[in-house]
Amino acid sequence: MTAFVATRAETQNGSGEARLIALDPGKMARSFPAEPFAYRHFLAAHPLLQLDALAQLAAGMPRDRLEYNSGRLKVDQKPEETPGVDLEPTEIVRQIETAGAWMVLKNVETIPEYGRVVEAVLDEAARASGHRDRRSAGMTEPMGFIFVSSAHAVTPFHLDYEENLFVQLHGDKAMHVFDNRDRSIIDEEGLETFPGKHRNHRFRDHYASREQVFAFKAGDGMFLPYTWPHWVETGDDWSISMAITWKTPEGRRLNKLYFANAVLRRLGIPQAPPGQRRWLDGVKVALYDIARLPLEPLRRGEAMRRMLRTALFGRAANYYYGKAGKT
Known part of the structure; x- marks a missing residue:
């Protein structure tokens, strides 16, 4: 297939720099x-x-x-x-x-x-x-x-x-x-x-x-x-x-709440959607940040990332390894 080709004028901004x-x-x-x-x-x-x-x-x-x-x-x-x-x-x-x-x-x-x-x-x-x-x-x-x-x-x-x-x-x-x-x-x-x-x-x-x-x-x-x-x-x-x-800042906050709600729901604790109990949302976000802090330095290497996923969430957390992820 022929790639899209633009003119020089179309691919430059007002300062003459290349546009993407x-x-x-x-x-x-x-x-x-x-x-x-x-x-x-x-x-x-x-x-x-x-x-x-x-x-x-x-x-x-x-x-x-x-x-x-x-x-x-x-x-x-x-x-x-x-x-x-x-x-x-x-x-x-x-x-x-x-x-x-x-x-x-x-x-x-x-x-x-x-x-x-x-x-x-x-x-x-x-x-x-x-x-x-x-x-x-x-x-x-x-x-x-x-x-x-x-x-x-x-x-x-x-x-x-x-x-x-x-x-x-x-x-x-x-x-x-x-x-x-x-x-x-x-x-x-x-x-x-x-x-x-x-x-x-x-x-x-x-x-x-x-x-x-x-x-x-x-x-x-x-x-x-x-x-x-x-x-x-x-x-x-x-x-x-x-x-x-x-x-976005709001997306990051929602991601933390979706994570916290998923973990708590797995423990058998029903969860309200984000925004219904704002004070509780704030507690969940704070606890997420506290729990994540010591793990961040450990996540820089692949072997440690894989081990942490398995330890915290089970073998299924490494599903994208295929058969290797299930060992």
Whole structure:
């Protein structure tokens, strides 16, 4: 597929600097960050985002930053029945045209050159929303996730706990998006999360009448708000796409509450949704921060991250290792 090619004028801002995304300030004012919307970008030809570069990236990343399986999944895929793919990560990338696979490279922002791309995109988004840069806009914890998928691959129904500027880099893809305010699709318990809980959610056929479908080719992008449920399918060609994400202060607070509520619910203690008991929400957030503080230095290495997940949440917390994660 031919990558999107922009003119020199389109890819420069008022100062003559290269642009990475084309966000309309008017659309940002109307929709951001409450509603999803489409936009264009100029990242499809970026040298760091081509197959050869991504194969090298996969070869050097910690194993818990790589997740892959067969792309032949159902929208309503049961996690325990997810088929694997018998290839090493670098070979999945190199053979993606024929591998029948789906793969994500997580937290690529930890690699300096990829981190600079993530930060530059978020700075542009912040300026389009009327701020000086990402920091003044309250965009914390910038992250990047790169998806490499074979043709006709499905990412099952799920939701994410960050704001997301999604960009399509090669091939075509469709994202089926649902309003996160509709509790008949994902209820309060469904929003709760912890490392041992798989991201996939049950999908009912009647949900389809409430979907909004975004179709992408190289050069297309969309903003996906916090916790908006969605599922994704690639078209007739292999695909590369990237999620450039961040957390807002309110999103970080909600993540802590969803985590705390999930843990307490596992202990058999019913939980009210965030916002109903604000004083109790404050206690949960404070306890979360206290409990997390001594663990942060230990999470810098892969082996320790894996051990902590297993000790705190059981073997299922390492599900993305495949068979290795269950030993």
